[in-house]
Every structure is written in C-alpha cells, then in structure tokens.
Amino acid sequence: MRAQLHRILELAQLPNVRLQVLPFRAGGHACMAGAFSIVSFVEPEAVDVVHVDTIAATAWVEDEAESATYSSFFDRTARLSLAPKDSLRLIETISEDMHC
Structure with a gap:
C-alpha cells in the first residue's frame, strides 16, 4: 500500500x-451512489457527457440537465474534500x- x-x-x-x-469525517455525500466520469469538451457550446458504470450496465448520459446534475454532485463533493x-x-x- x-x-x-x-x-x-x-x-x-x-x-x-x-x-x-474526501475525509471520512465528511460523512455522506452526493457521490456515494457510485463512480462516474465527466467528459468535457473545449467547445463552449458542447454539453458535458457523463460515463456511469453500474453493476449491470454502462451508461452514457448526454442530456444537458442530467449532465449538469452530475457536475453539481462533483462540485459539492470537491467542496467537502481537503x-x-x-x-x-x-x-x-x-x-x-x-x-x-
């Protein structure tokens, strides 16, 4: 290790x-549901795409509102982190x- x-x-x-x-003392947080990756593009008009792996499937989230939700979860978790x-x-x- x-x-x-x-x-x-x-x-x-x-x-x-x-x-x-993210210290243990932070407790529950928005990203506890599972890992995801946010793919952002240089073009300002491009929408972020989110890659989510679950036990049963892999999903690509391309909807702007859903992508924004994942970005919000990530930002909140980063604020809780050291x-x-x-x-x-x-x-x-x-x-x-x-x-x-």
Whole structure:
C-alpha cells in the first residue's frame, strides 16, 4: 500500500491532475451512489457527457440537465474534500506512518 500511495503522490504532480481526499469525517455525500466520469469538451457550446458504470450496465448520459446534475454532485463533493495541498500532506503522513 505504501508504494501505491507514493505512486498517487507522483501522479498528483502532473499538470492535468488535481488530487483531493474526501475525509471520512465528511460523512455522506452526493457521490456515494457510485463512480462516474465527466467528459468535457473545449467547445463552449458542447454539453458535458457523463460515463456511469453500474453493476449491470454502462451508461452514457448526454442530456444537458442530467449532465449538469452530475457536475453539481462533483462540485459539492470537491467542496467537502481537503484542498489539494492538504490532501497531499495527508497522504504523505499516512505513508510515513506505515511500517514496512
């Protein structure tokens, strides 16, 4: 696990990566229903597309209102999360405290 944490810290240094840890103390949050990916496009008129994996299927959400709902969930969860610097510091501390 220590090697995995070090790899996460390495990847967090990439310019296109923003790492934020959602601490357990944050409790329930909007994204608990499952993982999803928001695909955004450079063109301002393009609507975000959301990719959702469930146990039984994969879905692509292309409806503007539904996509906006996922973006709102993501934004609320990011606000509950630690700031990127604090997230890195937490991961570093956990890694240092591991024995092995």
